[in-house]
Amino acid sequence: MHLLLSLCVVWLLPMAWTLEGNSLPRRIISYQQDNVDLFQEEGVFNYSTMLLREDLGLLVIGAREAVYAVDLHNVSIKFASVKWEATQAQTDDCGNKGKDPETECKNYIRVLHEMGDNRMYVCGTNAFDPQCDFMSYADGTLTLENKAEDGKGKCPFDPYQKFASLMVDDDLYSATSMDFLGSKSALLRSLGVSIRTDETERLLKQPNFVSLVHIPESVNSATGDDDKVYLFFSETAVEYDYYNKVVVSRVARVCKGDLGGVWRLPKKWTSFLKARLECPILESWRLAYIIQDAYRWCDPFKPWTDCLIFTIFTPQDASDLSAVCVYNMLDISRVFTEGKYKTPVTVEIKETEESFVKWVMYSGEVPFPRPGACIDDAARKANINQTLDLPDKTLLFVKEKPLMDNVIQPVGKKPSLVRKGATFTRIIVNQVQAADDRMYHVMFIGTENGTVVKAVNYDGEMFIIEELHVFKSPEAIKILRFSIVTDQLYAGSDSGVVQIPVATCDRSSTCIDCVLNRDPYCGWDKETGKCVALSQLQKKLIQSVQDGDASLCPKSAPNTPVNQSIWVGGNLKLHCTNPSIHAATIWEQDGRTLSPTGRHYFLKDDLLIINTSDSDAGLYSCLSVERSKTNEYTSTLAEYQVNVASSAIAPNVAPNDAPNDAPNDAPNDAPNDAPTVAPNVAPNVVGLYAAIALFVIAFLGLLSWNVYNGHFTCIRRNERT
The missing domain is CATH 1.10.287 (Helix Hairpins)
Known part of the structure; x- marks a missing residue:
């Protein structure tokens, strides 16, 4: 039994270390004020809404009771601001209804969109009484038009409740709660022809909304199809409700030209269909992971069928794994256009005379036009030119059977990234052309600890380039945006907004480190001897993002050893920082590898030698050993020439007692006749x-x-x- 226990311990520990190693970034960058540009205002919180106005050179930020216009190139520069506070009467009424007057009963700006006439549409929670208004920017001034509109259905009542909104051709699509208690939810289109989901749990049951995306499916359509708006969310599954309450991830779809029905589904979506999303994590025995964010990436030079949806999934239980799953837009569309439907069937239990509803695959006849489909050329040939013309059979079918039977799987039927650690909160993606002329999707992922993870999936291999701490204190990142004008990333949290460059090549000081970092933004310039950002004019830069082949690097010049001197019996600390968490640090003395002993201690970034003797003199080399897909690479990080001065030179000086004229912090290049005595830290x-x-x-x-x-x-x- 004891042998079995020992074998199990030996097996379990490497498993834990392997899991952690697979999710470790190559480098972790701690917070430094110089790493980011920061915007924050004293007494203002919840910077959770952003609008890029690249045409004006602005980043417009929505916070609690304020909107700011800051410089897109440097967010620390504020151009304008406007206050929008709830009135005292609204605050009092909110407090009387049981909400906290100091936190909940404020006006949190949650909706911020650009209109076609260059104005902006802005909505706030307004002390649980949501309102919207129009806003303009001119001559360095932000101005609210004070044309307050009812924000019900456009903006959540609760400032902390998840919701989604999207502006398409001056139509506002919003998925949010419809009442003070948050018990009723809807997907609604407003500002133009208003339309919403029917009030039934078949459509939305206790949903948590994540994101809305627009897909231009009408462009160059061979069938005369319409554009679609896709909603990503999670909800309590109706198909499993009899057994227990199971939360699942969904994607729903509506047609942009949907006008509702006439007698059936008036001013209601006639095209609303939904399907289940799956992100299969290794821990299949756990509860399903739930979608938290979705980002649409489309190549402007390719059709919509090549669009990708990058999503974040997190566990429902105490697991500390987060995942990124990527879905092909064509795969999602096919489920709605070609897939089977589910239908509710009432099942009676004779023993108890009870009944329940079970959802099964529908195998009967599907009416024409296909339920949930947009108006296309085939429908027009049948004199159905708008949804108001749809036959009652089609409308009744889509009202009773809005759920698809097919489950949507991610690309490769597995996650593109799985990481153990701080929970993922937000994701944004940028495409980069590397030196090998291939395109790579670089993922920037915000976490609940206020870090941004930079990662790439190289043909199925997950690789985390770095993790950057962008806020001084750990706090959840609530929003991410990227500007193609500045090539900068913008992250918002409760305390402020930071601006981050996507390319941080100067963090690599050697060619080997630059290549092993496998960052598609960066390459090694042999002429300048620097790791620099890639551009169309620098195709000859050394880079190997797929394999990390550092053998492409030229032979580096030998290091100049730093002189270090120490008394016999003293303590010496030699500093060496390894730039890569994936690498091992090895110390050598005169070409001989050192091992930990009673006098040699390997600290995180240092070698500590205590009670030095004459045998400790020599050339010390700090080496980094890192394995990539191609080979194992060794580079010299630092070298020290250590000289040990005999105590006979200064017989009146005790080994661990430095005189006043031989201070502990003597410079590293101190001459041999003035040896450095390190502090006595051995005990x-x-x-x-x-x-x-x-x-x-x-x-x-x-x-x-x-x-x-x-x-x-x-x-x-x-x-x-």
């Missing part, structure tokens, strides 16, 4: 390592106890009696 280090050893022993004991008691599946459970 502290020994105590630290003793504590670590005790912790490891305790951890292994606890792990063994859990395994012995059957808490891990690697041990066969005891047979039940």
Whole structure:
């Protein structure tokens, strides 16, 4: 039994380390004020709404009770602002209804869209009484027109409730709650011909809305099809409701030209259909992962069928894995245009005389025009020129059977990225042409800890380039935007907005580090000896994003060793920072690899030598060893020439007692006749390592106890009696 326990422990730990290693970025960049441009106003919170006005050189930001116009090239520069506060009467009424007057009963700007006439449409929660208005920017001034409109159905009542909105040809599409309690929800089109979902749980049941995207399917359509608006959300599944309440991810679709029906479904969507989205994570035995964000990426030079939807999925339980699943727009469309429908069937239980509704695949006749389809050339040939002309049979079918039977799978039927750690919150994607002339989708993913993860999927291989801390304190990133004009990323949180360059090539100081970082934005310039951003004029840059082939790099010039001197019996610390988390750090003395001993301690970024002796003199090299897909590469990060001065030179000086004229912080290049005496940290280090050893022993004991008691599946459970 003890042997079995030991084998299980040995097996479990590498499994945990492997999972963590697969999700580790190559480098983690801690927060530094110089890394980002920051915008924030004292006393203002919730910078969760953004509108890029690249035509005006502006980033328009919606926050709590304020809208700001800042410089698109430097968000720390504010051009204009306008306050929009809830009135005292509205605040009091909100408080009397049980909401917090200091937080909930404020006006949170949640909707911000550009109109065709260059104005902006803005909506706020307004103390649980949503309102909308028009806003303009001219002569450096933001101006609200004070034409307050009812925001019900356009903007949520609750500032913390998830919702989605989209402006298409001056029509506002919004998916949000319709009442104060948040118990009724709808997908609604307003500003033009108003239309909404029917009030039935078959369409939306306790939904959490994520995103709305517009797909121009009418462009060059061979069938005269209409544009579509797709809604991504999660909800309680009606098809599983009899057994238990299961939350699933969905995508729904409506036609842009939908005008509703006449007698049946008047001013209601006649084209609303929905289907289930699946993002199959490795932990298939857990509850399904739920969609949290969706981003549409389309190549402007290719048809809509090549559009991709990048989504974030997170677990419903305590698992700390997040995933990115990518869906092909053509695959989604085919489910609605060619897929089977589900139909509700009433099942009676004779023993209890109870009944329940079960959803099964519909195998009967499908009427013409196809339920949920947009008006196309085939419908027009039958004198059906708009949804108002649709026959009652088609309308009744789509009203009763809005759910598709087919489940939509991601590209490759697996996630493009799975990571263990801080939960993903938002995603945005940019396409980059690398030096190999191939196009790559670079994903920028916000997390709940205020970091931005930069990642690429190279033909099925997940690779996280870096993780950047963009806020001083950990806080969830609530919105991400990207500007093609500035090549900058913008991230918003409760405390402010930051601007981040997408290319951070200068963080690599060597060719090997630049190539192994596998960043499609960056390559090594042999002429300047720098890692620089790629451009059309720099195709000869050294880059290997697919394989990380650092053998392409020229041979680097030898390092100039830094002189270090120390008394016999002193303590010496040699500094070396490895630029890659994927790499191992190795220390050598005169070409001989060092191992941890009672006097040599390997710290995170340092080698510590205590109680030095004459044998510690020599050339010390700090090496980085990193494996890519092609090979293992070793580079020298730092070199030190260490000289140990005999205590006979200064007989009155104790080994660990530095005189006042030989300070501990003497410069690294101090001459041999003025040796540096490092602080006496040996007792502290020994105590630290003793504590670590005790912790490891305790951890292994606890792990063994859990395994012995059957808490891990690697041990066969005891047979039940």
